[in-house]
Amino acid sequence: MNPNARPAQEAASAPAHDRVYRALRTRIMHGEVTPGAALTLRGIGGEFGVSMTPAREAVRRLAAEGALFLSSSGRVTTPELTNERIEELAALRALLEVELASRALPRAHMALIDRLQTINSNVAEMVSKRDAVGYIRTNLEFHRALYLRAQAPAMLAMAETVWLQLGPTMRALYGRLRRTDPPQNHRLIIAALKAGDEPGLRLAVRSDVTQGLRLLAG
Amino acid sequence: MNPNARPAQEAASAPAHDRVYRALRTRIMHGEVTPGAALTLRGIGGEFGVSMTPAREAVRRLAAEGALFLSSSGRVTTPELTNERIEELAALRALLEVELASRALPRAHMALIDRLQTINSNVAEMVSKRDAVGYIRTNLEFHRALYLRAQAPAMLAMAETVWLQLGPTMRALYGRLRRTDPPQNHRLIIAALKAGDEPGLRLAVRSDVTQGLRLLAG
DNA sequence: CGGCGTGATTTGTGATCACATGAGCGGATG
DNA sequence: CATCCGCTCATGTGATCACAAATCACGCCG
Incomplete structure (x- = not known):
């Protein structure tokens, strides 16, 4: 045993x-x-x-x-991140997650895409309810489901470490973000997966990862 | 105080x-x-x-x-890494360190290049003495000196984490590697820094980081 | 009324101990 | 001679305690 x-x-x-x-x-x-x-x-x-x-x-x-x-x-x-630090962590997310998505692409079958769509509808629901914690949780679930297919545990662990460092700040960020529209970038990611379009996938992931952190520039 | x-x-x-x-x-x-x-x-x-x-x-x-x-x-x-894991960590090194080098490039002045050349001569000495530990130490010193200029502490910390994970394995790897020629890729890195050649720098860093781990494919 | 020193208390650090468990070894058995 | 079983000891886990240091609040002095 x-x-x-x-x-x-x-x-x-x-x-x-x-x-x-x-x-x-x-x-x-x-x-x-x-x-x-x-x-x-x-x-x-x-x-x-x-x-x-x-x-x-x-x-x-x-x-x-x-x-x-x-x-x-x-x-x-819990850490209070400076804007510089947040931008750096966002850059790390982009770097790591674009690579993870790219590696997951050739392994992404229909079952995965279905699952991503299901999760994405949950994300949309959380957005419409303005549930910040629920949004963060389902959003990470979406990304993790995709990256698990990359078969790159060390890389995924690093990405999760970045998520962890951003956790407390994300809450504060999305709290002041008054969106109710569904996540457009997630749809682009799913579309690129369906089409097997790697450049499109990389761009969509990069946009999705960096957009939420862009508003702090002001 | x-x-x-x-x-x-x-x-x-x-x-x-x-x-x-x-x-x-x-x-x-x-x-x-x-x-x-x-x-x-x-x-x-x-x-x-x-x-x-x-x-x-x-x-x-x-x-x-x-x-x-x-x-x-x-x-x-201490971990015993599989070849898969080593390749993944090498890919992470490439991803992170190419970015760090790229960010350091516009900030690299003559003083830094001089320092890198000094460190590099120490690296060459360690290689000629077949001192594996000394080689690893000075080699990391070379890379860290460069990346410190990137002003990206979170990214540097991640790179160091990867070095840490590779540490015990590196020793075993370089132990069976019977080179006595000086590190050519380091010279390419320095040359690219001098010329302000970003594509060349990215390529040189990528080569330097992945070459040592390439021999395990056989 | 405000700044500052002083004491009480909260808080992290490190040592020690009792306990459970898993690893490793030796011997018995086929 | 190989394999499997059992035991013993080494090892990690978690609780408790004494201690030092830092923080906070109160009260005093300017």
């Missing part, structure tokens, strides 16, 4: 530090925390019913990924 | 977990450990004169960066 095989309830039996890590990670990536929010090890431990030790490990891990900021005295906050 | 200001002896007064982290990090990045080597928390603690707690934090942090592999039971080893 492979001890890694945990058919269901994967998270239940996992080590405490891992449960805490995962919970905090999705919370941050989905933009459920505001930039600059302070965390304490005892507070985290209390929330999850564990001691400081696993809380510390989870925090360290997240800090190593850039998802949390550790002051010189060890205080923990 | 800024408490962050530690003019000299920065590492001495730093927290224990940070000292351990940094020591292990450079050890791994410079290829001073072989792939698949096992580490124990008590062993690390003993080596650095600290308890298991800081050792655990350092290990967790390195594992989060992909520099160490944690088995499902928590055992710690």
Whole structure:
């Protein structure tokens, strides 16, 4: 028996530090925390019913990924990104995700495109409901579903790290963004996938990734 | 007074977990450990004169960066990369470092080029001495000196993460590589910098980054 | 009324310990 | 002689504690 095989309830039996890590990670990536929010090890431990030790490990891990900021005295906050930093992370997203999409293209069959369309309708629903967290979550789900086909785990992990770093800021950004129109770039991505049009796909992904961050220039 | 200001002896007064982290990090990045080597928390603690707690934090942090592999039971080893993984990491290096070099180009003045030439002569010396660790160290120093000019800290951090993941494998790779000729691609990089030739620079960086990893295809 | 020093308290750090578990080794068995 | 089973010990996990340092608030002085 492979001890890694945990058919269901994967998270239940996992080590405490891992449960805490995962919970905090999705919370941050989905933009459920505001930039600059302070965390304490005892507070985290209390929330999850564990001691400081696993809380510390989870925090360290997240800090190593850039998802949390550790002051010189060890205080923990979610990062407050400068505009420069945001632009750099957007450039990274473009770089990585264009490559991932390009690698996924030859492997993208009809089943994937159907799935992307389903997810995309959920995205549109979140936009119409002005649900920022739901929008971020489904939007990332869309991108991840596509990039999984690229068969490039290290590259995907890096892209997710960038998402993680942008998480708290994204929430604040999309909060002031008053769109209710459905995501046009996602449709362009799907169309390019259908047509097997690689240049078009690269352009569409690049636009989709950088558009949301463009408004901060003002 | 800024408490962050530690003019000299920065590492001495730093927290224990940070000292351990940094020591292990450079050890791994410079290829001073072989792939698949096992580490124990008590062993690390003993080596650095600290308890298991800081050792655990350092290990967790390195594992989060992909520099160490944690088995499902928590055992710690340096990663043994598959050829697929190595190729993917090489592609990531190409992607990131070409961009970094490109961004550094307009900011590259004569002082930088002189410095690169100095470092490059050290690289050549390491090659002639067949000093694998010294070669890796000076080679990374060359690349970092260039990329620092790009003013893109997040991107540089990602590139360093890739170096870290490749560290143990690089040692094994360059060990079986019996070259004694000086690094030709570095000269091309310097020449392109002097000429302000961006396409040439991108090509030279891409070649330099991918050439060493090409021999594993056989 | 405002700036600043001082003390109380919150907070991270690191050591130690008890516990569960998994790895590795040795021996028994076919 | 190979294989499988069992045990033992090494190893990671998580809780608790003592300590130091930083933060915050209060009150004092200008």
